[in-house]
Amino acid sequence: MTTQTIKGTCVLVTGASRGLGLAFVKVLAERGAEKIYAGYKSTEGLAALNDLKLANVVPVLLDVTDNSHIQALAQQITKLDIVVNNAGIASACGFTAENVLENATAEMNTHYFGPLKLVNTFLPLLKQAPQAGIINIASIAAISNFKVMGTYSASKAALHFMTQGLRAELAGSTIFVQGVYPGPFDTRLAAGFDGFKQSPEAIANTILDLYRERVEEVFPDDFSKTMYQTFLESPKKLNEIFSQ
Ligand SMILES: NC(=O)c1ccc[n+]([C@@H]2O[C@H](COP(=O)([O-])OP(=O)(O)OC[C@H]3O[C@@H](n4cnc5c(N)ncnc54)[C@H](OP(=O)(O)O)[C@@H]3O)[C@@H](O)[C@H]2O)c1
Structure with missing residues (x-):
């Protein structure tokens, strides 16, 4: 089986102004990506990306819940090999909280409808790439409901199912679909x-x-590996652990 290449690729990373997104930008540059479109939402985010002083990093205004940003980006990007759906929020909101609908809507828009719209928009370009990839950053909380952040769990579960669905529908194409489930x-x-x-x-x-x-x-840390192993042995057992 051939390996997936980073060197020479054009990559779009959402939520790239800090945390894992910013780390992705640096690591992709180290690994020889040709161009990294790095999504930011605020002037602080833009400054963090400019501070990198990397010639192949192109900061792009991208709130994944804002359709006008996605449309503007579609006009700007003419070659794309990899999309990293990384942008995320966590409200620590349960289903019985008073403000549940507000938080649940924001999380579903950020973790599910935004990535779905992005993939839908850029699929034609990804299909033109000789070897393409979609990397979806979900969470171990996507595998079983995590009580202290129930609405987050549900939105990441939606992204997990989207990941599985895309993989099934794109099987046999040149697009590799990866789901990531960190602790x-x-x-x-x-x-x-x-x-x-x-x-x-x-x-x-x-x-x-x-x-x-x-x-x-991908279960990239010891916690997520252990929890996924528990899930494989007994989904009910993992649900009991996450419900404590
Ligand atoms: N950290 C963890 O322990 C953990 C564990 C499992 C999964 N994850 C997932 O990993 C991903 C990265 O999280 P992180 O830990 O790096 O969090 P973080 O440090 O809080 O960074 C989140 C990033 O997402 C951006 N963002 C938020 N809403 C957005 C939107 N609507 N459109 C575009 N960008 C948006 C933020 O931009 P602003 O700076 O402008 O707000 C920020 O750049 C998330 O999907 C998260 O759910 C994290």
Whole structure:
């Protein structure tokens, strides 16, 4: 089986202004990507990308919930090999919370409808690439409901099912579809989780090592590996653990 290449590719990374997205941009540049379209939402985000001072990084205004941004990007990008759906939010909201609909809508728009719209928009370009990829950053919370952030779990489960569906529908094409299911790692989003957390750079490197090897489902840290093993043995058992 051939390996998936980063060198010489054009890559779009969403949510690239900090955390795992910013780490992806750096690691993709180190691995020889030709052009990295790095999505930002704010002037601080743009500044963080400009601070990298990397000639092959092209900051692009991209709120994945804003259709006008996606349409503008579609006019700008004429060659694309890889899409990394990374942008994420976490409201720590349960289904019984008063503001559940507001949080659930924002998470579904960010984690499901945004990535779906992006993939739908850029699929024609990806199909033209000799070897393409879609990398969807879900979460171990996509595999079973995580009680303290129920609406987040549900939105990541939607992304997980989209990932599986895309893989099935694109089987036999030149587009490889990878789903990523991390446990907590060291970014602002996971500030509330105690215990050892890997750096986002380490997580990005693991993901791209396994992308090269065409590993379809990636559990990039010990926590997610253990939890997925529990899931394979007993989905009910994992649900009980995540419900505590
Ligand atoms: N950290 C963890 O422990 C962990 C575990 C499992 C999965 N994940 C997933 O990993 C991904 C990266 O998270 P992270 O930990 O790096 O979080 P982070 O440090 O909070 O970064 C999130 C990034 O997403 C961007 N973003 C948020 N909403 C967006 C939108 N509507 N459109 C475009 N960009 C948007 C943010 O931009 P602004 O700076 O402008 O807000 C920021 O650049 C997320 O999908 C997250 O769910 C994280």
